[in-house]
Each structure stands twice: as C-alpha cells, then as structure tokens.
Amino acid sequence: MVLPMWDNVLMVEQLNSVKFCFMRRCYRQVGCVKRFDSVHTCGVAVPSCRNPRTRSDLVSTVVADRVRDKPLTRPTDVVFDLKNEYGLDISYRVAWLGVEKARGEVYGDHATSFDQLRWYSDFVMQKNPNSYINLKFDQKIGSFVRYFISFYACIDGFNHCRPLLFLDGTFSKGRFKGNLLAATAKKANQAFAIVDSENSANWEWFLHNLKKLLGDRMKYVNASHKIGLMRKLRECAYAPTVTCFNEKFEVLKKANPTVIEDFMKDLHPKHWSNAYFRHFHDPLNGGGRYGEMCSNATESFNNWVGEPRHLPITRLVDIIRGQIMEQMSDRRVECTKWAGVICLKMEKKLVAAYNDSRAWCVSQANDDVYEVHSNPSVLVDVIKQTCFCFQWRINGFPCSHAVVAFRNSGRNIYDSIDSAFSIDTF
Template identity: 50%
Template sequence: MENLTKKGIKWKPKSTFGKSNYWKRHYVVYGHDGSLNIEAVIEHWFGVCTHFVVDVVVKQNLGADTWIQSNNQSVSGTLTPRRPSELDNFEIDDEVDLLQTFCPHNDKVFMSESWASGITHIGQHFKDGAAEFRNMLRKYVNEHTCGVAVRTSTNRLVGSDLVADIMVKRIRDKPLTRPTEVILDIKQDYSLDITYRVAWLGVEKATGELFGAHSISFDQLWWYSVVVMEHNLGSYVTLEHDEHTHWFTKYFISFKACIDGFTHCRPLFFLDVTFLKGCFKRFLLAATAKDDNQAFAVVDSENTTNWSWFLQNLAHVLNGDRPLTFISDKNARLLEAMPTVFLNAEHAFCLQHLQRNLRDRLRYTNSMHRARLVNKLRHYAYAPTVTALNDKLEQFHKSGRGVTSEFLATTPPQHWANAFFRGRRYGEMCSNAAESFNSWIREARNLPVTRMVNSIRAKIMRQMSKRRDPSQSWTGTICPKIESRLEKTFNKGRSWRVSQSNVDVYKVHSFPSVTVNIGTQTRSCFQWQLNGFPCAHAMVAVRKSGRDLNDLVAYFHVSEYRSTYVVSIFPIPTMEQLPFDLHNYLINPPVVKCPPGRPKKKRILSRGEHV
C-alpha cells in the first residue's frame, strides 16, 4: 500500500441518539494503483462501540462497476452492488496522514512483510467472518513508515498472542526458549519493550500450539502404543492406569530394534532416573546399554515399587541366558528392588557418584586433604587384586580417620572395588552412558508425555541409522577402533617372554610375572575378567599359542556390530492420530498438588558436587 489515511466522520442524528453522544468514524485504505479500497464504518454511542459495519469496496479502473458488500455479522459471501452515494450523508474531514514518511529502520525486515498477502483478490472469502477480516485489515500494510510521532518502545497492542505468533518458529527449533530470550529478541528485532509475563505467556501459548496440552497427552498414549505395535512389530509396551479413576500411573516402552540390539551388544546396562519438567512432574526410569539401545518408563515417583515394576518389564526384553551387569548411582530403592528380579546379575556402583558422596562427608575439612582422599578412593577402586587393595586401604584409613571408616561401612566394596567385584564391567567404572542419555533428552523432558516418548524414539532412530550406514563399508573382521586398540596393546608386550604350562595356561615373564589361562579367558591380575578385553599379557600368550585372536573378542566383531543396528525403528505417522474427543476420554492426567512458588526445573545438587 502506498499510504494509510484516516478520515474522521461525524454523524448528524435525525432522532433519538442525541447529537453529542453518537458518532461514526470512517476508515479508508487506498491501494497503490487505486484498484482496491477497503472501508470500515464504526458507530459509537456514549463512547462504546455498539455497531460495526464493514464495507469492502473493490474498484476496477478498467470500466468495471463498483462493488460493495455490507454485512454486520460476516464479510464472506457474494459481493452485491451498492452505490457509493449512500455514504454521502457523512461530513468528511480533510485527509490527515498520521504516519510520517521518515523511517530509520530501512534495513530491517518487519512483521508487515508477511501481512501484505492477507487480502489478495476480488471476492475473497474469510472463514472466520468479521473477526478474521478485522485482523487482516489492520495488518494490510506492505510498507513500513514510522516517524517521530509513533516511535515508542512500548505498545499496548503487543500482547502474548503477538509474541506467540512471532516466536513460534524459534520455539519449534528450540523448545527450551526462555522468556528472557524472547524479551531480548523482541527488543533487538522490533525495538519494543515487553514485560516478563507477556513473554512467558507468549512462550506457553506457542508451546501449547506446537506440542499440544500436557493434560490430554496422557490419553494419547493408548493411541501411540497401538500405532507403535503396528509400525514397529515386536516392540514391548505396557500402559497402566487406575481402573476406577482412570488416572495415569505407569508407562513402559522398548522398541523392537532395541530389543534385538540387546542380544548382540555387551551385557552391560546403566540404570538411572531423571525427572520430567512438565506440569505433572513425572519421573523417567531408563536402562541404557553401552551401544545406546534404550528401554525407559514414565512413573509417578521414584520408589521401590516402581523400580521393581520397571525391572520386571525390563526382564522381558533382555536375554537372561547371559550374565548381566548393571551400573547405577547407589540408589537405595534400586538396591532393594534389584535382588527381587535379577537374582544372578551383578550390580556395580558408579565411582563418580561415590567420590561426590565422599566429598560431601569431608566438606568441613581442608580442600587439599579432601582432594587427596578422593584420589586415594579412586586408586582403591581400580586396584585389581586383594593384596594391592589392602595395601591402599590401610593408607586410606589412616588419612581419613573416622570419616573413611564410616563411608566404607555403608558402601560395600563388592559393588565398586575391582578386587571384589566378580562381574564384568567392560572397563566402565562410571555411569557415563546414563548421564549422557539424560543430557541427550534434556529438551524432550519439557514436552508433553506422548511428544516426549516420540521425540526419544526419533533420537534413537537417527542414532541407529547413523551407526548402521558406515559399518557397511568395513572390510575387516574386528571393528576399526578395536583393531587399532588391539595393535597398540600387542606392541606393548612384544619384548616379554612366554612359558607354556599346558594347552591353555601360560606364564608371561613381565614385571611382575602374570599367569594367563586362554581357555577360561582369565588372568591372575583379573584385568581380562573385569574389562572383557584381552590385555597385553593375554595378547602375547595368544600369539605364543597360535590361536585366532578374533575368537577372544566376539562382541567387537563387525558382524555383531551390524547385527546390533540391523533392525530399524520406523517413524510414527501423526496424520493417523485421532482428534481429541472429550466424550471418549480413556486416561485422565494424574492428580498433582502444585507446591507454592515457581516450579523448579533444575536438579538440586548435593553439597559434594559443589566442592
């Protein structure tokens, strides 16, 4: 549009409304070529809008007639002719241009750029009636002209709806957009100041529009479970809710590709729990394999009952024929639930969490002394033999006095010290995989529960595809990284002499000397048993025996790696999702008592983590 002008029109009443309290105001928008005029007449009585008449005037300068439509309720329909002379009863003031032509923001892209296409052609219909036409009318400007008279940093028309309209694309790409970031963006892009509440409401409205409401998301889980079983046949899904109140209680899911991947990856699983950040405050229990295969569940709280329920469902998707090893953060409720489900599995504690707990107990001691004790605990955990462990343990007791004795009494060493642990940790002393998974889904934890589950599915799907494709070009028997690691380990023991005792037992003359049993894949220093990977002593013993080294690293074969990711996770088409029906509401959202104050979205760290 070339310009925007405003005409003030005062009404001369003929009878009952009074001369000073009833008036009309006439707005006209002119097209740049004179081909399109839009007129609106608003009647006011005692300062209140009582009647709204919209006249759409479409003029064609090529000799066509003038067309006007007038309708108090809607502006959609067939245009009917009307003479412009009917508006001659109004006294029209001189045209006054309220917007100056000077604009210092010529190099910026304004919101009006996308609004110019709101009114496009003759006979255009507006589905929402007068409300949609008024919205298009006030936005029908394709040239931004602002002068000193309207250059202000605040505008009462900039509300949460407009903020949601502007920020919806950014929130789609970044669900964790903060209101403070929205305030800065609006200020930088449009030179407007908005309050924190307006920004927060705008983010909430945009999030609800993009991802749906949290309250109806629990009811969508039953539809999602059915679709998962159709498109990913063989998946394991369990959905539980209260039979009387229909409140949501628990949800467990593991996809077919992950279940098959558990069979070919190392039997080592990391257990952890993280809280969800939606308005219903659920908890996410997860079992993460070393090769990124997942099984997870949504529960109402972290207690022994829920951990037992989770482990029982996990037992259905794991191969129980192999000895399993679980690593966790010494969760007391998990310790109670683990022996009731996995009787023969080994349970190890994360060394990083133990170090934090020790720091917490030593928070009032000297920082240098505290650091030395934490370092000694690490050496204590890595000691491979009981003899070496007892040596370090004596030093640990002397340095820590009563604090270390109390710490060791509450932390059984068979769960974290290599000398006493009889399972296979495959070199993993910490639950890094579980912490990586929690960080991986950090943004998804803010979404409604169905959206969150689908977001995690999409992440696993992309990760498995990313690992599957490169492996197709591998030509060796062992994975490239493991092959390079084996070569370095072999070169380390080239100079050692080896003596044979029988077909399986060999003695490696290193300092100190070590006994290796190739048949049972054991070593006198227990490194082979703990790591599940041949060390330098085992490598030279295998070379002396003439056996094939590939038979000793079965989990690192290229064939096993490909088998872990051979099954794909298929997408879930949301076009099949049924619209929400209040009368067909099967699962109600759980009842949550909101505590006072702003909801906390960050985990409360222990004191040891701040040291």
C-alpha cells in the same frame, strides 16, 4: 535528456488527475478524502509494551517456527529479538505466554498429552510388535501414575551388545514435572519410564518391569544406604586380586568403622568389586563387566534427552523414539566405513596393547600357556583366556600380555575377542 519545463508541468497535472480519480472512487466507498500524504508520520501501527494490543497471541505466531526448531526457546531471547528485529517492546510475561502457546500448538498441551498415551501405546504395538509397555492409571480418579516403555528394536538390539545396563534418573521439566528413569546399555538406550518422583517404590517398579523384559539376563542389587564416592572405596572396587582388595578394604574400614560396617552389611563385594566378581563372560551367572564401573552411559542419555524433557509426555516419548531410530541408522552407516574385524575404537586399543608389549620376551610353557617376562612376569593361557594380571577377565578384552602371547603362539587373536566388539554385531 532534460525534459522541457512544460513537460514536467504536464506530468504533474496527469498525476494530480490520477490522484483525484482515486480520491473520488474512495469517496464513493468510504467517504471524503481531504488530503493525500505519502509520508507516514503517525508512528508505528503495531503495539508496544505501553499499548495493550501487543498480546501473547501475536508473539506465539511470530515465534512458532523458532519453537518448532528449538523447543527450549527462552522468553528473554524473544523479548530481545522482537525488539531488535521489529522494534517491539514487550514484557517478559507476554513473551513467556507467547512461547508457551507456541509450544502448545507445536507439541500439544501437557494435560492432553497424558490422555494421548493410550493411543500412542496402541500405535507402537501395531508398528513395532513385541515392544514392551506398561501404562499405569489410577482407576478411581482416572489420572496418570507411571509409564514404562521399551521398543522391540531396543530389546532385540540388547541381545547383540555387551550385557551391561546402567541405571539413572533425571528430572522431567514439563508443566507436571516428574522424573525420567532410564536403563541404558552400552551405546544404546534399553528402556525408560516416566514416574512422579524418584523413590524406592518407583525404582522397584521400574526394575520389576525390566526384569520381565530381560528375564534372567538382568541381575541387580538393592543397597539401603548411599554414601559419596570415596577414593578408598574406589581403590577397593578396582583392585584386581583378593589380596589387593583386602589390603585396600582394611584401609577403608579404618576411615570410619561404623559407617562402613553398616554400608557393607547387605552389600557383598562380589556385586561391585573386580576381585570378587568371578563370573566373567558366563551368561548363566551374569556375564562380565567389560571394565565398566560407572554410570557414564546413562549420564550421556540424560544429556541426550535434555531438550525433550521440557515437552508434554507423549511428545517426549516419541522424540526419544525418533532419536533412537536416527542413532541406529547413523551407526549402521558409520560401521560400513570400517575395515577389519572389530570396531574402530577396540582396534585402536588392540594396536596400543601391541605397541606396549613389543619389548617383552615370551617363554612357552605348553601349547596353551605362555610366560610373559614383563614387570612383573605373568602367565597367559590363550585357550582359557586368562592372564595373571586379571585385566583380560575384568575388561573382557585382551591385555598387553595376551597380545604378545598370541603373537608368539601364531594363533589368530581375533578368535579370542568377544563378539560384542565385532563390526558385524555392531
């Protein structure tokens, strides 16, 4: 419906009347309003890089939630996003200060965080009794020196997994830098420490605490020199027999006699070579290696704590605790979906070993010993859990020869598999 012209005029007069009343009220409160203009033409009221009112406090408020979700928020991203979302032009320095302030509000100040370690340590001992903590302060100047922690859940868990530890260190990227040293068990963190630098003294202190924690279960060897991983040294380490090791070692010595002789001076092959490592699965003599010859487990831990390494020390420790808790919970749920006796990954290895051995013929020597006619033929003792290929003893898991021997013996192969691989233990 089209309104008559006089109706339009009346509406305009009413609107003007409202405007006048509004202006009269404003006049009583703040002065005289000369003109009302609904179109805003004076520009954006918020500051820009050319307006000093754009401060890091404003940036901190805007990015606080983002920093909480993503501790490693980059100032360059903040500069781009504030320009894109709000039309704000800010400098990198303002963005950096804003992110630092937001991080301090969310995660605490770096300096204050060191003071909170005492409180945090006491709280851990209350809520997770029998944890192990060693906090070192310089009493003369009252400053932080080193911090070692292992939660009781990790200590107890180590009693149920393969007795292997992997050691490594990584940089801390907080304001005061330092290093994070870690002892990682297979599939789980065991203990970690924050120190000022990665040196012999700090590693000795770390291992001393680890020794207290684990007692006789822990064995380690100190080497005075490190050289790069060489192919020839790797071949020596993986050689399954002494004869094979000696052949590979002669080749290694010829590569650089002086360096190799000095390197091997205090490093007996029993500490690093499969051929000489004979205490397989014997808790009194150090246990087995379970086929592990590298520190990949610790490298995974380093990646796992990539973001927390940038946070204040107390927050760093607590985030790692939270991640350990979530990891244990996730794996507890994960294993309820598995069927069978041993973990899914090991079950797949067992199936692969069975498929590899199907074509081999087997001769029985006595109740326990079988000859497997592979290439070459080997003897398998299903009671002593040994095979002449030595892979069963090296890996702590039945090799293909053992699988076919068990198949012919009628025995249950799961009875010979280390409990560390079972679903119940996991």
